[in-house]
Amino acid sequence: MSLKLTSYKGTRDLYPVDMAERRYIFDGWRVIATRYGYKEYMAPLLEPVEIYAAKSGAEIVNEQTYSFTDRGGRQMVIRPEMTPSITRMVAARRQEMSMPARLYSIANFMRYERPQHGREREFWQLNLDVFGIDNIYAELEIINMSWDVLGYFGATADMFTIRVNDRRLTDFIMRDYLGLNDDQTMCMIKLLDRYDKMPRATFDEAASEILGGDQGLIDRLNAVISVETLDDLPAEIRDNQVTAPLRDLLGKLQLQGLTNVVYSVRLMRGFDYYTGIVFEVFDEAPENRRAMFGGGRYDGLVGLFGVEPLPVAGVAPGETTFREFLLAHNLMPDFSDSCGPNITILPIGGSDTLDAATDVADELRGSGLNVTVDYTGRKADKQTKAAVKNKAGWLIYIGDDELADEVMTIKNVGTGKQDKVPAVELVSYFYAKLDEQLDSLLMDKVGEEE
RNA sequence: GCGUCUGUAGCUCAGUUGGUUAGAGCGCUGGAUUGUGGCUCCGGAGGUCGCAGGUUCGAGUCCUGUUAGACGCCCCA
Numbered sequence A: 001m002s003l004k005l006t007s008y009k010g011t012r013d014l015y016p017v018d019m020a021e022r023r024y025i026f027d028g029w030r031v032i033a034t035r036y037g038y039k040e041y042m043a044p045l046l047e048p049v050e051i052y053a054a055k056s057g058a059e060i061v062n063e064q065t066y067s068f069t070d071r072g073g074r075q076m077v078i079r080p081e082m083t084p085s086i087t088r089m090v091a092a093r094r095q096e097m098s099m100p101a102r103l104y105s106i107a108n109f110m111r112y113e114r115p116q117h118g119r120e121r122e123f124w125q126l127n128l129d130v131f132g133i134d135n136i137y138a139e140l141e142i143i144n145m146s147w148d149v150l151g152y153f154g155a156t157a158d159m160f161t162i163r164v165n166d167r168r169l170t171d172f173i174m175r176d177y178l179g180l181n182d183d184q185t186m187c188m189i190k191l192l193d194r195y196d197k198m199p200r201a202t203f204d205e206a207a208s209e210i211l212g213g214d215q216g217l218i219d220r221l222n223a224v225i226s227v228e229t230l231d232d233l234p235a236e237i238r239d240n241q242v243t244a245p246l247r248d249l250l251g252k253l254q255l256q257g258l259t260n261v262v263y264s265v266r267l268m269r270g271f272d273y274y275t276g277i278v279f280e281v282f283d284e285a286p287e288n289r290r291a292m293f294g295g296g297r298y299d300g301l302v303g304l305f306g307v308e309p310l311p312v313a314g315v316a317p318g319e320t321t322f323r324e325f326l327l328a329h330n331l332m333p334d335f336s337d338s339c340g341p342n343i344t345i346l347p348i349g350g351s352d353t354l355d356a357a358t359d360v361a362d363e364l365r366g367s368g369l370n371v372t373v374d375y376t377g378r379k380a381d382k383q384t385k386a387a388v389k390n391k392a393g394w395l396i397y398i399g400d401d402e403l404a405d406e407v408m409t410i411k412n413v414g415t416g417k418q419d420k421v422p423a424v425e426l427v428s429y430f431y432a433k434l435d436e437q438l439d440s441l442l443m444d445k446v447g448e449e450e
Numbered sequence B: 001g002c003g004u005c006u007g008u009a010g011c012u013c014a015g016u017u018g019g020u021u022a023g024a025g026c027g028c029u030g031g032a033u034u035g036u037g038g039c040u041c042c043g044g045a046g047g048u049c050g051c052a053g054g055u056u057c058g059a060g061u062c063c064u065g066u067u068a069g070a071c072g073c074c075c076c077a
Helices: A016-035 A058-064 A083-092 A136-151 A167-177 A182-193 A200-210 A215-225 A241-255 A319-328 A351-366 A380-389 A400-405 A423-449
Strands: A046-048 A067-069 A075-078 A101-110 A122-131 A160-166 A261-263 A277-283 A290-297 A312-315 A343-347 A371-373 A394-398 A407-412 A418-422
Touching (some): A016 A136, A016 A319, A122 A136, A136 A277, A136 A290, A136 A312, A160 A241, A167 A215, A200 A215, A241 A277, A277 A319, A351 A371, A351 A394, A394 A400, A407 A423
Parallel strands (some): A160 A261, A343 A394
Antiparallel strands (some): A046 A075, A067 A075, A101 A122, A407 A418
């Protein structure tokens, strides 16, 4: 009976190449968050169950979280999301924090769900939240960041669409325009959320049932579900003040040249804690069309902690769907040849050369260079082959001759050229080479810009 | 919780109507070459054919169950 080789269901093993891809994504996220003045925080991996129960249904928390009882009898949960935690943190310093507070984190979460395309049990998310701005500029900033977070990696407007809606407008349509009660509204929102997933006939049938077969209401519903812009809405909705925030936001985004932002009357984002504008970023890759991530305004949560309420807008891109977006649009660099140290020392003589290699490695490392040593004692060709495969930039051969002469043989893997360098000049040799590399990199960069 | 598809070497796969000891390429590893990489040649390791039952003289192959994975549904904070 041997141990299993596979990782736990819904989790991923990240080998160096995978990790390089993750680092690439996270580093880009940090650049954009920082560029907008957001500061990084971190919350605990575990939270008491109550913090989620207030917001999500008890059912969801019980069935879809990893939870356990600690030794003190407390019901604890591995965080399934960041919003309650950061809300708690901000609420705890409600009086002393200067507003607006712009905060971000990149963290992992766990949900006990069936893994499928784009969904894992353990996943990482960038959480961006701005606290303390009650006007539309908060949403504007969040959507701009969502755009830039993709644009930073080379995404262009044709690769994705940002769909925007307003919870208050949806409520108006459900209650005032259609005259639905709470239950009907809830069912209708759920139904609209799945509109694109079902055949039209199925939708019509379900809608008719919710509306009690009232043909007048069905006609009114049909008049709104297929509109593409705010202006296409029936006059009694279009001319109501409830459309003002969306109109304002869309106008501002248009002025900024964000051509791929559209109004979507069917966008629902579940119906948890959002109180105003909601939006979703859609991948338009033909083989990958679906919602990547979303966000919106949630003004009601801070107050749940018993402090003066605060308006909040946020967005949370997930690594899983983000990675697939980059792959689908050919935006992920190839990291398969970018791991490994710069310099590999190959001792190819007696055991003396192993000791000498260790000393040389120590000296170079002391000067800030990345160095590894092949201690296998294999023949020179095997050592060379392994080092090249590991993407070493330079090889230092230390054999009996080098030891005797105190001169090292250095090979540039890229060019195949070799130099004989006195042992005492090794460090300055490599720094001169690094300078050359930097210069040529700068030249390339200048060349690109021209 | 429900459904569909897929499990043969580390990877990609072959394996005839059920028939001896289960194969190939790549990868890994050693040698040809007691001191130099991407070629070439020769060797080696690595498989209870996902697991368990059943049918059969005989099962990688057929049947049943089960498990794991992928993808959908439900859900998606």
